[in-house]
Amino acid sequence: MEYQCRICKLHYTDKKLADACYAWCSTHEGTCNLQITKKSIEAQSGK
Numbered sequence: 154m155e156y157q158c159r160i161c162k163l164h165y166t167d168k169k170l171a172d173a174c175y176a177w178c179s180t181h182e183g184t185c186n187l188q189i190t191k192k193s194i195e196a197q198s199g200k
């Protein structure tokens with residue numbers, strides 16, 4: 154199961170991470186939180 158942040162479109166395997174990313178993105182528009190985004194599926198895949 155994958156969860157997607159609706160704002161930055163990154164995917165997470167953990168809903169809590171997707172929720173945290175969404176919460177961050179909704180209040181810090183245009184600025185990614187590396188602590189969260191580095192756990193995304195995209196980041197984990199090394200792309």
Ligand SMILES: [Zn+2]
Nearest residue numbers: 158161174178
């Ligand atoms: Zn996000």
